[in-house]
Amino acid sequence: MRKLISASQLTKSYKTKCVVDHINVDIKEGEVVALIGSNGAGKTTTIGMLLGIIPQDSGTIEYWTTDYKKEMGTQLQSTPFFEGYSVEDNVKLFGAFYGLPLTNKKVEEKLAAFDLLQVKKTPALKLSIGQQKRLAIIVTTLHNPKLVILDEPSAGLDPRGQKEIQQIIKRLKDSGVAVLFSSHDMLEVMNVADRILIMHHGKIIANGSPDSLMAQYQIQNLEELFFELTK
Numbered sequence: 001m002r003k004l005i006s007a008s009q010l011t012k013s014y015k016t017k018c019v020v021d022h023i024n025v026d027i028k029e030g031e032v033v034a035l036i037g038s039n040g041a042g043k044t045t046t047i048g049m050l051l052g053i054i055p056q057d058s059g060t061i062e063y064w065t066t067d068y069k070k071e072m073g074t075q076l077q078s079t080p081f082f083e084g085y086s087v088e089d090n091v092k093l094f095g096a097f098y099g100l101p102l103t104n105k106k107v108e109e110k111l112a113a114f115d116l117l118q119v120k121k122t123p124a125l126k127l128s129i130g131q132q133k134r135l136a137i138i139v140t141t142l143h144n145p146k147l148v149i150l151d152e153p154s155a156g157l158d159p160r161g162q163k164e165i166q167q168i169i170k171r172l173k174d175s176g177v178a179v180l181f182s183s184h185d186m187l188e189v190m191n192v193a194d195r196i197l198i199m200h201h202g203k204i205i206a207n208g209s210p211d212s213l214m215a216q217y218q219i220q221n222l223e224e225l226f227f228e229l230t231k
């Protein structure tokens, strides 16, 4: 499978503290990769560097395309919607950003697919957290990106909301989109990830499919494996 991103020896420090320490990250076409690690492990900083938002101190990142910022989708921990605008108007405004004139029918199809049609007239910022997360994924996939990067997409959601995010990630994969997402939820990671990167103190300490990592360390539970490797 073709690599969409190949990052080598990425490093970032804030003042004297090294928060991402010579990591290598590859993301291949169509795969779902989970980035897991304790609070402060360096996940968001890594995601920021891969998105080109945070400049790395050293290391290189190669992308499959020269216009990678336009061809990736992203949902960061807080996604700004246009204040005072309804859900449907937000979708249209983001569509206009990408140069996509969206018909009302197209917008309604998107909203229906993410169970948001009934709130199309509601101001986006008044939606529940789960609804906002789903809307954020709609707006970041309007332009059919090849790769979507989601920073803790299920944080703060109830079990149903978490399940919905897992289904959305699976749907993206089924349509050929690669997904990199960070998470603290091991069940979610087991359910959707093809491959896991475990980060600890700025380093990637494990990289493999859930099954291969559990076999390698002879631990039959991802949460236990995580605790073992990050203690």
Ligand SMILES: Nc1ncnc2c1ncn2[C@@H]1O[C@H](COP(=O)(O)OP(=O)(O)OP(=O)(O)O)[C@@H](O)[C@H]1O
Binding pocket: 014, 019, 037, 038, 039, 040, 041, 042, 043, 044, 045, 046
């Ligand atoms: N702009 C910044 N200036 C100074 N320190 C920063 C900055 N951004 C992040 N850090 C520090 O870098 C470290 C890694 O932070 P980062 O947000 O990447 O971790 P994380 O793994 O995403 O954590 P969490 O799971 O809590 O979101 C933390 O110690 C954090 O305090």
